Amino acid sequence: xxxxxxxxxxxxxxxxxxxxxxxxxxxxxxxxxxxxxxxxxxxxxxxxxxxxxxxxxxxxxxxxxxxxxxxxxxxxxxxxxxxxxxxxxxxxxxxxxxxxxxxxxxxxxxxxxxxxxxxxxxxxxxxxxxxxxxxxxxxxxxxxxxxxxxxxxxxxxxxxxxxxxxxxxxxxxxxxxxxxxxxxxxxxxxxxxxxxxxxxxxxxxxxxxxxxxxxxxxxxxxxxxxxxxxxxxxxxxxxxxxxxxxxxxxxxxxxxxxxxxxxxxxxxxx
Amino acid sequence: xxxxxxxxxxxxxxxxxxxxxxxxxxxxxxxxxxxxxxxxxxxxxxxxxxxxxxxxxxxxxxxxxxxxxxxxxxxxxxxxxxxxxxxxxxxxxxxxxxxxxxxxxxxxxxxxxxxxxxxxxxxxxxxxxxxxxxxxxxxxxxxxxxxxxxxxxxxxxxxxxxxxxxxxxxxxxxxxxxxxxxxxxxxxxxxxxxxxxxxxxxxxxxxxxxxxxxxxxxxxxxxxxxxxxxxxxxxxxxxxxxxxxxx
Ligand SMILES: Nc1ncnc2c1ncn2[C@@H]1O[C@H](COP(=O)(O)OP(=O)(O)OP(=O)(O)O)[C@@H](O)[C@H]1O
Ligand SMILES: [Mg+2]
Numbered sequence: 194x195x196x197x198x199x200x201x202x203x204x205x206x207x208x209x210x211x212x213x214x215x216x217x218x219x220x221x222x223x224x225x226x227x228x229x230x231x232x233x234x235x236x237x238x239x240x241x242x243x244x245x246x247x248x249x250x251x252x253x254x255x256x257x258x259x260x261x262x263x264x265x266x267x268x269x270x271x272x273x274x275x276x277x278x279x280x281x282x283x284x285x286x287x288x289x290x291x292x293x294x295x296x297x298x299x300x301x302x303x304x305x306x307x308x309x310x311x312x313x314x315x316x317x318x319x320x321x322x323x324x325x326x327x328x329x330x331x332x333x334x335x336x337x338x339x340x341x342x343x344x345x346x347x348x349x350x351x352x353x354x355x356x357x358x359x360x361x362x363x364x365x366x367x368x369x370x371x372x373x374x375x376x377x378x379x380x381x382x383x384x385x386x387x388x389x390x391x392x393x394x395x396x397x398x399x400x401x402x403x404x405x406x407x408x409x410x411x412x413x414x415x416x417x418x419x420x421x422x423x424x425x426x427x428x429x430x431x432x433x434x435x436x437x438x439x440x441x442x443x444x445x446x447x448x449x450x451x452x453x454x455x456x457x458x459x460x461x462x463x
Numbered sequence: 464x465x466x467x468x469x470x471x472x473x474x475x476x477x478x479x480x481x482x483x484x485x486x487x488x489x490x491x492x493x494x495x496x497x498x499x500x501x502x503x504x505x506x507x508x509x510x511x512x513x514x515x516x517x518x519x520x521x522x523x524x525x526x527x528x529x530x531x532x533x534x535x536x537x538x539x540x541x542x543x544x545x546x547x548x549x550x551x552x553x554x555x556x557x558x559x560x561x562x563x564x565x566x567x568x569x570x571x572x573x574x575x576x577x578x579x580x581x582x583x584x585x586x587x588x589x590x591x592x593x594x595x596x597x598x599x600x601x602x603x604x605x606x607x608x609x610x611x612x613x614x615x616x617x618x619x620x621x622x623x624x625x626x627x628x629x630x631x632x633x634x635x636x637x638x639x640x641x642x643x644x645x646x647x648x649x650x651x652x653x654x655x656x657x658x659x660x661x662x663x664x665x666x667x668x669x670x671x672x673x674x675x676x677x678x679x680x681x682x683x684x685x686x687x688x689x690x691x692x693x694x695x696x697x698x699x700x701x702x703x704x705x706x707x708x709x710x
Contacts, residue, residue, distance in 0.1 A: 247553050249710050272555040283546035287477045299469040300554035344550075 200225045200384050206255035208241050215241045217408035228378050228385045230399035234436050238408040239388045240280050243356050247277055260351050276345030280356035284329045290340050291325040301348040315343040335366035355387035371398055396428035406436045466556040467564040474568025492527040492580045496587055520584040521672040522644025527580040528573045532607050535569030536614025540624050549710055558706035566611045573607035591675050599674040605690040606667035612697035619704035642668045663693045
């Protein structure tokens with residue numbers, strides 16, 4: 194029964210930054226237990242949408258339900274329902290891996306005993322247990338990513354949001370991370386909502402896909418449905434056919450493209 | 464353990480792990496203590512002001528606290544830019560509690576810094592004639608809370624560190640100079656004594672001086688009430704602005 198209800202429901206969601214409309218009235222649903230890919234070119238509005246779904250930004254208008262709760266009026270319930278891996282890194286460099294986990298567990302009010310057990314479990318699962326007492330400063334990009342995923346799972350969320358979880362990582366690490374995620378989805382029935390620019394990852398891992406461009410959803414369905422609709426051989430070809438060939442960074446204002454480049458650099462350095 | 468405690472603990476861990484920060488932030492108070500007490504001490508004495516170090520030390524202790532507390536606001540901007548703030552803002556904890564945890568953390572560090580300056584002053588020759596250390600710590604802590612909250616308030620409004628540093632440079636020195644930390648406020652021109660009267664640090668310095676040396680301009684009750692009131696107002700204001708941060 195529960196499988197049938199959407200765990201994420203979005204209706205006519207709009208977000209403006211001053212005059213600029215970054216998200217222009219999108220609607221979609223994600224079913225319980227799905228792996229949902231939210232694809233789109235740079236600046237399409239993916240991160241802005243995720244921020245609204247996760248209580249970080251207030252929508253200009255529209256309605257959101259996360260696990261049956263409204264992010265505007267039931268923040269705490271919504272926040273307990275999801276774990277998130279942000280597009281940009283969000284660990285404390287001056288703390289150890291274990292301390293980062295502990296900090297999170299205490300904020301989410303996990304009892305001490307469970308906290309230790311769960312932290313050990315997750316650090317072993319992400320193969321970071323040996324490094325638990327090292328400062329994050331000494332971690333590579335892949336290790337940071339794995340730790341962020343482990344941290345996002347600490348409080349047993351029903352939904353895991355992943356905003357470009359594999360950006361800047363080598364193919365081995367990317368495969369590894371997708372193994373974890375699929376495993377989680379199958380074993381713990383966690384709903385996964387992710388964005389990526391590696392379209393082949395979405396084709397391999399996602400059950401449902403939505404493509405957003407210029408703040409609007411232009412298509413959604415299973416990868417096969419989308420390929421069929423665009424008469425393309427791969428999801429990547431379909432993506433390019435649907436969103437056009439021109440490069441998005443040229444459309445960005447100087448400020449935004451600088452921010453974007455900084456982000457890439459930071460991630461690569463990490 | 465609860466959220467406020469872990470936020471506080473995080474600040475302290477970061478502080479104790481950065482030895483350069485501890486040592487670096489002691490340079491200025493040490494310089495002020497040494498240069499001013501040796502430089503102005505004789506003149507102050509001749510003019511009938513008594514032992515200058517005794518007058519100066521509470522002021523420099525307050526200065527150490529002021530600098531550390533105000534600049535702790537930069538950690539919010541830091542966390543904004545390096546992403547960690549998001550981790551705290553999506554957690555099921557109210558913004559007010561996050562702000563309180565952070566402020567207590569920043570204030571504790573500022574207090575520690577003040578205590579270190581007190582110890583240094585002692586080694587230079589500062590003697591406590593009245594030894595109400597407990598009351599002294601209360602004043603030090605209130606000063607720490609006020610200026611940490613002020614730092615948070617300002618940092619909540621800003622995006623980048625340069626802007627924060629610029630505003631701090633405009634604020635810190637006037638707050639310090641017009642607080643009675645370096646010279647008595649008794650015979651100042653009216654305009655300056657108005658500024659001093661509106662400066663919360665004035666009451667912090669005065670209270671601290673009263674508690675440590677037994678000499679103060681206002682009654683300690685006045686000092687306490689002004690400081691408590693100001694910290695309440697700034698905590699509310701800082702809490703409000705912090706809760707408005709969008710990332
Ligand atoms: N705080 C902000 N102020 C002003 N404009 C913003 C802000 N945040 C995002 N935008 C704008 O909103 C649009 C959507 O940005 P968003 O970060 O959601 O894109 P995205 O799909 O995540 O892109 P990317 O793939 O590059 O991460 C962009 O044009 C961006 O410039
Ligand atoms: Mg994005």
